[in-house]
Amino acid sequence: MLEVSNGELRVEFLDPETDRAHLGPRFAWGGYIWQVHDRSAGPLLTGPEWPSPTPLPFNGQGAPESFRHRTRGGAPLTWNGPRGVACGAGEIAEDGGALRVVTPCAWSVSPFSCGARWRTRQAAAGFDYQLERTVELFGRELRSTSRLTNHGGAPLALEWFVHPFFALTDGRIALDLPPSATLPENPGFALAAGRFTQKRVFQGLHxxxxxxxxxxxxxxxxxxxxHPTHARRLRHELRAERVRGVGQRPHVFHRAVSRRHARARRHAGVAPPLRFRRAALKAPQGAGASSSGTESPGWSSRVRPA
Structure with a gap:
């Protein structure tokens, strides 16, 4: 594993070369945040199989990012016949009903004071893109930035997910959200007066x-x-900037990226060229962080213990 630390936080990253047992087609390999340790509160992030040291690559842990190659409904995005690309993981193909990475991305890593930058460029399955991930510590704040550029001649359509696994307290999590936040009626979660809660404790992996x-x-x-070990909770900020009239939905972005500009496709209609900044996770004194920005497009995010 790779590490970045200061006097407040220590961040562990999966190494795209030596930690491949933890890696697969779901999450980007470069800048994969595996764990954030707070000086006083200990590990801040978990995962579906936590505390197992060897979770399945599909489940993962920490604060990875996912550039989906198919929609949740199964429609292909970054596929060209039997081959496709999972941006940040590599060229992918079906093998006996299972999805696997057949040609991984080649990542370069450039450490610097309190941070590191990962870069990869891959041409596969008719696509040609470059992805850059930068993760930095600023005191008690962890900031992560992603920059994705399409070098191919055709649009690159995909879905991007921020995927932090926050720790549960007795199987539940609660959030204070902006008053303008909305949530459809569903059997798992409730939102009332800006307070997000679980209706029940989920059982097992599925x-x-x-x-x-x-x-x-x-x-x-x-x-x-x-947070179970941080009495004052974690602060999390996720920002999607509007640029030149572009609107985005938080958490899931459909987008098509051409060589000269980026285009965000919302679930209904097509938006004009855009630039994104992603999120900020902030935590007060005593706990830790996790996070991820670009032109063509870009996102930025931070985490800080409160």
Missing amino acids: DGQFELLGLPAGEPLRCRLS
């Missing part, structure tokens, strides 16, 4: 609920999260 949280276009997502 139990859970997926819902899209709604915010007005251009409004950042700021929240406080409960």
